Amino acid sequence: MYLLWQIIKVLKTSSIAAEERGEDLAFKFWFAYKKISGEYNNNMYERCNGNMEILMLFVWEIIYSCFYYHLT
Helix, strand or coil: CCHHHHHHHHHHCHHHHHHHCCCCCCHHHHHHHHHHHHHHHHHHHHHHHHHHHHHHHHHHHHHHHHHHHHHC
């Protein structure tokens, strides 16, 4: 039983086991980076999508006006 406790103690302090549990410093950094960048990308997508709709309406009005005035 004592051997089992020693193995558990070594695994808790091991850097290999830390990577599997997600306690490695590099893992924490990239996990936070992925989370923050994902939120930023989602916000950017929503803003650009809204701007694209406005741009398409503006272009449509220009094209419509050119053809309308060209025909009259």
